Amino acid sequence: MASSNGSSLPVVDLAPFFVDKGGVARGRATAAVREACLSSGFFHVVNHGVPRELMARALELEALFFALPDEEKAKVRPAEGTPFPSGHARQPAHSVDKNELLLVLHPKLWLNLYPEEPAGFRRNEIGNIVNELRCKYSKSFGHITGGASGVPRQVHRVGAPHPGDSKRVHGPTTRLPRGVHRTFDFISARHAFPATKEDNRGARPHQDVGCITFVLQDGVGGLEVLRSDGVWAPVEPIEGSIVVNIGDVVQVLSNGKFRSAMHRVVRKPAAHRYSLVFFFHLHDDKWVEPLPQFAGDVGEPPRYTGFKYGEYLQLRRKRTHPPSSHPENIVDITHYAIYLVKLTPFCCPEKLKQLLNF
Numbered sequence: 001m002a003s004s005n006g007s008s009l010p011v012v013d014l015a016p017f018f019v020d021k022g023g024v025a026r027g028r029a030t031a032a033v034r035e036a037c038l039s040s041g042f043f044h045v046v047n048h049g050v051p052r053e054l055m056a057r058a059l060e061l062e063a064l065f066f067a068l069p070d071e072e073k074a075k076v077r078p079a080e081g082t083p084f085p086s087g088h089a090r091q092p093a094h095s096v097d098k099n100e101l102l103l104v105l106h107p108k109l110w111l112n113l114y115p116e117e118p119a120g121f122r123r124n125e126i127g128n129i130v131n132e133l134r135c136k137y138s139k140s141f142g143h144i145t146g147g148a149s150g151v152p153r154q155v156h157r158v159g160a161p162h163p164g165d166s167k168r169v170h171g172p173t174t175r176l177p178r179g180v181h182r183t184f185d186f187i188s189a190r191h192a193f194p195a196t197k198e199d200n201r202g203a204r205p206h207q208d209v210g211c212i213t214f215v216l217q218d219g220v221g222g223l224e225v226l227r228s229d230g231v232w233a234p235v236e237p238i239e240g241s242i243v244v245n246i247g248d249v250v251q252v253l254s255n256g257k258f259r260s261a262m263h264r265v266v267r268k269p270a271a272h273r274y275s276l277v278f279f280f281h282l283h284d285d286k287w288v289e290p291l292p293q294f295a296g297d298v299g300e301p302p303r304y305t306g307f308k309y310g311e312y313l314q315l316r317r318k319r320t321h322p323p324s325s326h327p328e329n330i331v332d333i334t335h336y337a338i339y340l341v342k343l344t345p346f347c348c349p350e351k352l353k354q355l356l357n358f
């Protein structure tokens, strides 16, 4: 069952998924996942099967990399306009996002730009760690999207267009090397600088665009989630936990039932913060729309129009790269929202007059 920590985010114990095939404990864990997705869209998972040493080593290697002089990091900066910009990026000075990151794509794509130092990169230890995290996360992802949790399983199917939507999926699917799956997932290693007196912004408020995100964070803190009562709540670091949050795709597939929560990173004074964020995405060609079991089948109108995932990505990228300082330019999932207007029954002419103000 989910329990609460200081920040009142649910903590879901995934252990039953590994040991208790079909038992009562597994049913409870499944219900806890569902509840967490419905209530906050943000939760911790513990006993997730990812070895602690692996998590610690990944964060350690990333900290070593970010501590390199800028000239060294610049050697793994992707060329302007690269379609798959792996490597190091630092937000421009005008951006409210005060962080730098190292983007790591699927190791088998051979597109990753790895630095020579620290040696863990040269020997591709980081690539192996990322691969292992990918495998372990996929298991947890399967558990989270499986069974009765109600998280749409469709996001787990890859290679095929959305069921029943073959006509609406256009364009060629990118050819991938044999044996490479889920190439569209990626990892972003992130470094937030210490806050200054004037500015503590690390990452602007946003919702994640994809399916589900897994965050490893160090002990510094700073990740915050916007609760439904409008309060920013800290996502307190819990030793050994992984933070999971729902993205826009699952929010749309579930017709708005599972929350793609707004979150941000604030920087702490005198502390460098490191996190490793894994994004489960969809292929660009996939069509996304509310699934019947969350809409028509349960008598609810769809709350979003359908869209091709790649188009949404492009809209988001166009408006935010380089990060705009104008929030009104930022496209989010409300772009596809259908607003349901509840009509007031005009039962008497007096009321109608009042409403029309004459």
Ligand SMILES: O=C(O)CCC(=O)C(=O)O
Residues within 6 Å of the ligand: 188, 190, 203, 208, 215, 217, 223, 263, 264, 265, 275, 276, 277
């Ligand atoms: O660094 C973190 O903890 C989360 C960053 C984040 O929200 C993101 O990369 O989408």
Ligand SMILES: [Fe+2]
Residues within 6 Å of the ligand: 206, 207, 208, 263
């Ligand atoms: Fe995020």
